[in-house]
Amino acid sequence: MKDDRIDYAAVFQGLPGMVALITPDLVFADANEEFLRMSGRTREQVVGRYLFDVFPDNPNNPGATGMRNLEASLERVLATGERDAMALQPYDVQSSERPGEWEERYWSPVNAPVFGPDGRVVLLVHRVEEVTELIKARGGPDGDRTRVLEAELYTRARELQEVNERLRQAHAREREVALALQQAMLPVPGPVGRHRPAVRYRPAVGSLNVCGDWYDLVDLPGDCVGVAVGDVVGHGLRAAGVMGLLRSALSAASRVAHGPAQALEVVDLYARSVDGAENTTVVTTRIDWETHTITYSSAGHPPPALLHTDGAVEFLDQATDPPLGARPDSVPRPQGATFFAAGDALVLYTDGLIERRREDIDVGLDRLADSLVRHRGIDPEPLADAVLLELLPPDGATDDTALVIVRL
Template sequence: MNASEIDYEAVFQSLPSAVALFTTDLVYADVNETFLRMLGRTRDQVVGRCLSDAFPDDPEVPAVTGMCKLRDSLRWVAATGERDAMTLHRYDVESLDRPRVWEERYWSAVCVPVFGPDGRVALLLHQEEDITELIRTGSGRGGDQVAVLETELYTRARELQEVNERLRQAHAREREVALRLQEAMLPAPGPLRHHRAAVRYLPAVGALNVCGDWYDLIDLPDDRIAVAVGDVVGHGLAAAGVMGQLRSALGAASRVADGPAQALDVLGLYSRSVEGAESTTAALSVIDCTKHTIAYSSAGHPPPALLHPDGTVDFLDQATDPPLGARPEHIPRPQAETAFTEGATLVLYTDGLIERRREDIDAGLARLADSLTRHQGADPETLADALLTDLIPPAGATDDTALVVLRL
């Protein structure tokens, strides 16, 4: 029997564990028969309803917040695309025959993302193991040792939950400080002669992968403009600090270097003296408004996109080299040049805009090109908002996104 002949719906319904599928809005999309039997519900009482409506916590026992913890776990999985094995926890189930009567229940659960064809989290799979009888049996045997082990297991689980909560709060505080630092170092661009530009910085959802991305726009002599984006490996305050140093260094190098490749050469040498700067990616384009040319170079970064007035899109990918500090010995970086016509739009961005887990980067580039073509003619501010709407998953990106849109 091959995969096309397998009835996966029958397999899902026959699973011995209780399994539920949620939308990313935490609405039950489907549940199997074991779930309904274990929770004492019919399909109509669960499918199509929100988690909190179908299974609220007992308001008379505020210390039991299992459903709140499950909600938080599902939201985290939706935001990060990572599985979450929940610790042993208690949530009680209300009897349908006796309203406001709750049965004490203990569970071991795991939440797993289900990805769609576009690489985004499409559904959330939640598996439950009811271990109430195990705990009750251990207590009912009258064995002091079993009772002590049960109590210790539950206590350790509660302690672990408290530690996890403190860690999440600490990450949230660091995230807030790092974001404020990031905002201070990424101001709105100043006047660029007669050109219009829009910039965006969108932090990743949750406490991970924030504050490593940057952008910069620089007026140069001889009617030229430098546009740069970069992405530091790491997150939080450390990444924000490294980002600030590299952004300033590249801005200074762009003003004196003979083209973008030389500026990235200087930045690569400088990065070797900055802890945490290894493997940073960056792209730099220098627009000559008189000659109508764009010189560009990339250090391991996704290619800038050039939207022509006729709606076609070219990716500037002819001068790509490894990230900063990736080579043991210094080698001059490549540089390429392309022409543009007045009314074209140059877009630089970081990988949070296009990359998705388990998906080739070409799929993300194709989405970007399609969005640019559909919104051709929009002003930079409108286009920047449209790109974020089209390309960032509804649940939010799991990596930072920096974006620059410049009308040429």
């Protein structure tokens, strides 16, 4: 094949099926010729206009749900970043030539995300298969069989819609219960010794993508404080329960262990007996204000960031081992240490803050460092708000996020 550039705009317009591009605000960015032809619309009537202004539900048909189902599908794609194939949908489509008249159409849509460089969904691909002629075929020797097929397909479509709605409601209820359980198990943010850290938790936008993350802050002997964050694999009620067990175990171990590494070794042994605890990531630190040192140990977790007053950001990544329960045998875990100066800030977080789909983790770490440096002169509370505002997607992240900032 010659090394000629492919005219993708011409390819898009020449696609044999109905395809449209929709923005996250549900506005048509483009539509190919087949989409315009089959929908009976001109380019001027579609491009740049809100999807449901172009194709509203029929106000004369209270049972019309096609457009509402389409909106729910598009919102799922935006929230999850995953492709969503819809069941066969009956639509009432207003005639472009005869306003006020509605045509019964049957479309089978599939919606898929297009990601930008930052991993966010920047466009939605809306592909539609037109099956109206198949459903509405009449006459001939197969006329009766076609009418039976039409009725069966319509019935199955309505049944699938009802099942999807019941699942959505069940997921929403489980999300509420899981969040309530998590809030009951996590410590209430408050002073630790003479210090008051800033603590934030942001749940994911997905129905069940919540409750795997936790944080913990404990007073330790001497002028010391233990700070930890962790992330359980999985979501929902099960993850919330596992999270509570591991957080409590680490909190107790930190009070009696000789350091963060030994505390993780104890919790690692415990995690082997807890179903669902395997591959949990966690990092725990011990801040000693007398010696101005931070000791730390990580079980597969993103490294804490130490923000120095001169604007340098040091990632504490010299004591990282596999997640909890990942090794068949128990072995000593590594422990690192670093010095801090008065006014520095220690930042612990979970991967929802920095990781984006199809993006190297170093990009997220650089983004965090840049945000911390820009706001290094402010107190922990506004600093936490600024970091979340800059790093989390404006429409919500697909993974929950915990963040703890301690001024040293």
